[in-house]
Amino acid sequence: MRNRSPEDYNRAMTVFLCTECGTAITPELTELATVPDVSDDEQDRDATTRRAPSTVPRGRYAIDPEPWGHPYVVQDDQENPRRAQSRGLLVLRDDGFVISAGSRQTVLTHPDAAAGLLPLPHWENSNGCCGPTGNQGLNRACACGAQVATLAADCFGPYELHLDPVRTYAHDPSAADEA
Numbered sequence: 001m002r003n004r005s006p007e008d009y010n011r012a013m014t015v016f017l018c019t020e021c022g023t024a025i026t027p028e029l030t031e032l033a034t035v036p037d038v039s040d041d042e043q044d045r046d047a048t049t050r051r052a053p054s055t056v057p058r059g060r061y062a063i064d065p066e067p068w069g070h071p072y073v074v075q076d077d078q079e080n081p082r083r084a085q086s087r088g089l090l091v092l093r094d095d096g097f098v099i100s101a102g103s104r105q106t107v108l109t110h111p112d113a114a115a116g117l118l119p120l121p122h123w124e125n126s127n128g129c130c131g132p133t134g135n136q137g138l139n140r141a142c143a144c145g146a147q148v149a150t151l152a153a154d155c156f157g158p159y160e161l162h163l164d165p166v167r168t169y170a171h172d173p174s175a176a177d178e179a
Contacts, residue, residue, distance in 0.1 A: 012172060027059075038055055051154075069106075082097075106150075111160065119140065131155070
């Protein structure tokens with residue numbers, strides 16, 4: 001477990017809601033000041049699931065400034081390809097190595113923070129070895145059916161959930177108390 005000092009957290013609590021229906025997707029979460037690093041240490045992986053520890057601690061979230069997920073575009077340099085997204089893996093498609101041209105400012109959280117989200121029908125966009133890689137596009141939906149998030153939970157990548165910044169929005173519950 002990564003150690004964090006109190007300065008690493010902002011104090012305000014935030015709940016993330018579905019843009020389509022207004023349902024709360026997460027409980028109250030506290031923002032991290034920075035996006036945590038992904039653990040590449042094989043010894044950190046869970047012996048049963050083979051997953052890395054969650055990138056974000058329970059009860060917290062971070063805003064990922066880098067592009068995440070679908071769509072992807074072919075990388076210019078095919079000889080020295082980069083990871084498809086800053087927090088992911090190399091992705092090779094028919095046209096070559098690709099890089100994310102997806103949304104910036106995704107809300108990065110512990111997968112259990114949105115336990116009520118459902119996989120898409122027929123596990124659409126959830127390909128992977130031990131869980132979804134997160135490379136096929138949105139793969140989690142609100143109870144209303146709106147696709148709102150991408151779970152990355154395969155054994156060879158990060159373990160995290162990305163809430164789409166257009167399909168979800170932040171709500172400060174304390175602001176409602178003051179009204």
